[in-house]
Amino acid sequence: MAFLDELQDALGLDYVRTRLPERMAYAYDATGEKHPPDAVAMPGSAEQVLTVLRIARKHGVPVVARGAGTNLSGGTLPVQGGLVLNLLRMNRILNIDVAGRRAEVEPGLVNGRLNDALRPLGFHYAPDPSSMKVSTIGGNIAENAGGPHCLKYGVTASHVLGLQLATSEGELVDLTEADAYDLRGLVVGSEGTLGIVTRATLRITPLPRAARTLMAAFPDLDRSCQTVAGIIAAQIIPAALELMDRVNLELTTTAGFGHFPPGTEAALIIEVDGDPEDIAEEAAHIAAICHSYGATEVRSAADEQERNQIWLGRRNNYGYLARTSPFVWTQDVTVPRNHLAQMLREVLAIGERHGLPINTVAHAGDGNLHPTIPFDPKDPVQREQVRQADLEILAACVRLGGSISGEHGIGIDKLAGMPLMFTPAQLDLMGRIRRVFDPECLLNPGTLLPAPKGGF
Amino acid sequence: MAFLDELQDALGLDYVRTRLPERMAYAYDATGEKHPPDAVAMPGSAEQVLTVLRIARKHGVPVVARGAGTNLSGGTLPVQGGLVLNLLRMNRILNIDVAGRRAEVEPGLVNGRLNDALRPLGFHYAPDPSSMKVSTIGGNIAENAGGPHCLKYGVTASHVLGLQLATSEGELVDLTEADAYDLRGLVVGSEGTLGIVTRATLRITPLPRAARTLMAAFPDLDRSCQTVAGIIAAQIIPAALELMDRVNLELTTTAGFGHFPPGTEAALIIEVDGDPEDIAEEAAHIAAICHSYGATEVRSAADEQERNQIWLGRRNNYGYLARTSPFVWTQDVTVPRNHLAQMLREVLAIGERHGLPINTVAHAGDGNLHPTIPFDPKDPVQREQVRQADLEILAACVRLGGSISGEHGIGIDKLAGMPLMFTPAQLDLMGRIRRVFDPECLLNPGTLLPAPKGGF
Numbered sequence: 065m066a067f068l069d070e071l072q073d074a075l076g077l078d079y080v081r082t083r084l085p086e087r088m089a090y091a092y093d094a095t096g097e098k099h100p101p102d103a104v105a106m107p108g109s110a111e112q113v114l115t116v117l118r119i120a121r122k123h124g125v126p127v128v129a130r131g132a133g134t135n136l137s138g139g140t141l142p143v144q145g146g147l148v149l150n151l152l153r154m155n156r157i158l159n160i161d162v163a164g165r166r167a168e169v170e171p172g173l174v175n176g177r178l179n180d181a182l183r184p185l186g187f188h189y190a191p192d193p194s195s196m197k198v199s200t201i202g203g204n205i206a207e208n209a210g211g212p213h214c215l216k217y218g219v220t221a222s223h224v225l226g227l228q229l230a231t232s233e234g235e236l237v238d239l240t241e242a243d244a245y246d247l248r249g250l251v252v253g254s255e256g257t258l259g260i261v262t263r264a265t266l267r268i269t270p271l272p273r274a275a276r277t278l279m280a281a282f283p284d285l286d287r288s289c290q291t292v293a294g295i296i297a298a299q300i301i302p303a304a305l306e307l308m309d310r311v312n313l314e315l316t317t318t319a320g321f322g323h324f325p326p327g328t329e330a331a332l333i334i335e336v337d338g339d340p341e342d343i344a345e346e347a348a349h350i351a352a353i354c355h356s357y358g359a360t361e362v363r364s365a366a367d368e369q370e371r372n373q374i375w376l377g378r379r380n381n382y383g384y385l386a387r388t389s390p391f392v393w394t395q396d397v398t399v400p401r402n403h404l405a406q407m408l409r410e411v412l413a414i415g416e417r418h419g420l421p422i423n424t425v426a427h428a429g430d431g432n433l434h435p436t437i438p439f440d441p442k443d444p445v446q447r448e449q450v451r452q453a454d455l456e457i458l459a460a461c462v463r464l465g466g467s468i469s470g471e472h473g474i475g476i477d478k479l480a481g482m483p484l485m486f487t488p489a490q491l492d493l494m495g496r497i498r499r500v501f502d503p504e505c506l507l508n509p510g511t512l513l514p515a516p517k518g519g520f
Numbered sequence: 521m522a523f524l525d526e527l528q529d530a531l532g533l534d535y536v537r538t539r540l541p542e543r544m545a546y547a548y549d550a551t552g553e554k555h556p557p558d559a560v561a562m563p564g565s566a567e568q569v570l571t572v573l574r575i576a577r578k579h580g581v582p583v584v585a586r587g588a589g590t591n592l593s594g595g596t597l598p599v600q601g602g603l604v605l606n607l608l609r610m611n612r613i614l615n616i617d618v619a620g621r622r623a624e625v626e627p628g629l630v631n632g633r634l635n636d637a638l639r640p641l642g643f644h645y646a647p648d649p650s651s652m653k654v655s656t657i658g659g660n661i662a663e664n665a666g667g668p669h670c671l672k673y674g675v676t677a678s679h680v681l682g683l684q685l686a687t688s689e690g691e692l693v694d695l696t697e698a699d700a701y702d703l704r705g706l707v708v709g710s711e712g713t714l715g716i717v718t719r720a721t722l723r724i725t726p727l728p729r730a731a732r733t734l735m736a737a738f739p740d741l742d743r744s745c746q747t748v749a750g751i752i753a754a755q756i757i758p759a760a761l762e763l764m765d766r767v768n769l770e771l772t773t774t775a776g777f778g779h780f781p782p783g784t785e786a787a788l789i790i791e792v793d794g795d796p797e798d799i800a801e802e803a804a805h806i807a808a809i810c811h812s813y814g815a816t817e818v819r820s821a822a823d824e825q826e827r828n829q830i831w832l833g834r835r836n837n838y839g840y841l842a843r844t845s846p847f848v849w850t851q852d853v854t855v856p857r858n859h860l861a862q863m864l865r866e867v868l869a870i871g872e873r874h875g876l877p878i879n880t881v882a883h884a885g886d887g888n889l890h891p892t893i894p895f896d897p898k899d900p901v902q903r904e905q906v907r908q909a910d911l912e913i914l915a916a917c918v919r920l921g922g923s924i925s926g927e928h929g930i931g932i933d934k935l936a937g938m939p940l941m942f943t944p945a946q947l948d949l950m951g952r953i954r955r956v957f958d959p960e961c962l963l964n965p966g967t968l969l970p971a972p973k974g975g976f
Contacts, residue, residue, distance in 0.1 A: 242925065242926070246706055249705035402620055486699075490695075
């Protein structure tokens with residue numbers, strides 16, 4: 065039987081989409097590239113995922129898993145055609161075990177919806193990527209997503225206790241952190257190349273009793289970075305410690321969120337959470353540190369509404385920037401925290417060298433930067449400038465002992481950067497691991513690892 | 521050239537041991553089995569480890585890494601002969617980066633010595649296996665060792681930021697948690713089967729400002745388990761939450777540590793750490809919870825000396841028990857915390873069924889139990905009883921949704937239990953991962969995974 069016929073037999077006509085307008089809806093993500101799949105399958109259960117994988121394997125068709133499509137590195141793009149596996153139907157919360165501090169969910173569940181269900185119980189699922197209102201748990205796991213509050217609570221990998229994985233060879237396997245080899249940890253962040261996550265057991269955490277959010281303004285980037293180091297050195301672990309540069313602050317201000325003294329070049333958002341008395345003390349200590357490093361203003365959110373405004377301003381940053389130009393390129397690199405100021409300077413210098421306005425927001429506490437470049441992708445000169453600047457940013461980060469990917473993944477975007485960071489022996493090792501899970505190179509081919517002879 | 525000649529040429533005569541008395545010193549660990557290696561190599565650097573691996577591969581000789589030999593599951597036993605790689609010469613602290621919160625060390629460094637170096641700086645390396653005074657960082661990594669304080673701080677895997685691994689194919693590769701695939705996490709807990717760790721970058725943590733330790737006595741096991749659940753439900757995360765049963769309490773008391781009301785069947789050691797005011801409040805809250813579940817006594821350590829005495833009593837538990845009989849078998853299983861009481865009851869029933877006095881200490885907060893069985897290994901009837909009871913404990917733990925290994929590893933001890941927990945598909949997947957790193961099955965063969973056709 066032909067591939068599509070078999071697929072439609074298995075899932076029903078409604079859940080296999082082949083018309084071009086429908087396929088085009090799955091052709092893009094935030095990288096801006098367009099690669100329409102040959103078809104879209106919408107399985108409703110782990111068993112249907114297995115069936116789809118078996119059929120795809122039989123016909124040698126690539127399979128690319130997709131949640132909300134908020135991916136920032138091309139990890140959801142069917143660059144070699146084939147089938148997009150849309151997991152949004154599998155969006156159930158299967159169980160919330162408050163005493164055991166865990167929740168069992170399907171991969172298509174939106175992060176924010178899980179948190180909506182947990183909040184009335186006094187709990188949260190801590191990883192909070194800026195996309196959390198729309199991005200799915202499956203996508204968060206595939207990218208090992210981070211977020212502002214991962215400084216204190218840890219990234220996605222720290223919150224995934226177990227996974228059910230549908231393998232390309234048609235088996236369902238349960239992976240937990242207690243296994244002889246931590247295959248669970250291997251799958252988190254593997255960008256859909258090792259199998260399809262069909263269920264996840266997540267750690268849930270009591271909501272903090274209270275939180276306090278400070279905004280500190282600085283006349284230059286260096287002082288803001290020194291303040292980050294000063295806070296950490298004072299043995300305070302804030303719940304979040306974010307840095308925004310001048311351009312981002314202006315966009316935020318223009319959008320109606322916040323106001324800053326004239327001459328502000330950088331601001332930190334610093335949040336502490338926990339016991340109300342403790343955080344009052346910590347907030348006072350942090351404010352003093354900010355002033356000692358030359359903050360021109362330190363403001364504490366007066367109430368929950370003002371606190372939400374600050375975070376809304378920060379989370380929408382990418383959106384504000386996107387309004388200013390036809391397209392915005394966002395990079396994601398991590399450097400040791402003590403090299404943050406140096407890396408920010410390098411990014412500015414790279415921007416100047418190529419005549420590009422590069423702005424940066426950073427999860428400063430983690431040393432994770434997001435330099436962003438607004439540009440017009442229709443202009444081939446600008447495109448080449450951005451490509452070149454991008455590679456230089458990756459190289460600078462590797463030179464400073466950092467990592468070319470923080471939380472957005474490798475996808476197709478950073479394939480060219482991989483040899484900057486990994487030796488041939490390391491790439492070979494990773495390639496062989498990939499083939500253990502996917503001997504026929506059908507899962508998300510053309511992404512994550514530069515193709516060796518024989519391809520992925 | 522012959523294998524040993526080549527080895528002696530590479531390391532020098534002093535660092536290759538072949539005489540039987542020397543080899544016998546590497547033939548055992550805490551499992552009690554004896555398997556002398558054919559030779560012992562003592563490399564002094566990562567390059568020498570590589571050289572040894574290359575020579576061993578050329579001659580097809582198995583290689584078993586060893587630190588202090590405190591292993592509890594047979595993971596350091598050369599069950600198929602070959603070479604023991606003694607890593608104790610590689611015991612340097614290479615760097616302590618206080619601002620970056622990390623330390624770089626060699627694998628043969630003793631855990632306690634790292635902590636001795638960190639204490640004056642106001643830091644610690646948090647994972648604290650009971651063997652920490654003698655066991656090495658390399659061994660802790662190979663076993664993904666836990667300890668009482670891992671309840672709050674996380675097990676070894678959460679504290680290993682990066683590894684340098686010498687592969688069986690003779691390459692040095694750097695693995696970090698930021699890599700596309702988390703091979704670092706795969707190697708932690710892999711019991712020497714994926715390569716030899718030649719350097720580790722560890723997370724270091726500020727020492728808590730203060731700590732307070734409580735001992736609570738209970739008239740039965742159930743009440744102690746209910747108290748564990750009650751403390752967690754009150755959203756307190758103690759630094760440690762340990763359970764000891766009657767026999768262990770009696771041994772501790774006899775050894776001069778502590779005293780308990782008559783009729784005490786179980787006790788909890790509960791430690792909180794952090795800000796002095798907070799922990800005073802938390803300790804009072806915990807004491808109230810203990811009383812509400814029927815504790816007959818709750819005592820708070822009056823000073824640091826009494827606190828150390830409590831921990832010394834707990835850490836030496838295994839030693840006290842070892843004095844009571846020719847040999848003590850220690851099991852290591854984990855169940856969901858809400859099944860702790862049920863698992864304790866099952867363990868007691870299994871002991872009664874086989875006429876064996878099984879005692880238990882538990883990292884109760886993690887649901888991790890160590891049932892221990894004193895017995896005479898020279899008595900074949902007792903040996904068979906212990907073997908049978910052991911398998912029943914593993915089966916009970918799997919039935920309750922637990923894991924057959926908490927922190928002591930699989931080694932040779934739990935090979936028979938692996939099929940209880942893993943499907944053939946899972947075992948096959950793990951076997952294929954192992955072969956990626958070790959295609960010729962020379963690293964710790966005969967351990968960790970039941971041998972498929974062709975062997976490991």
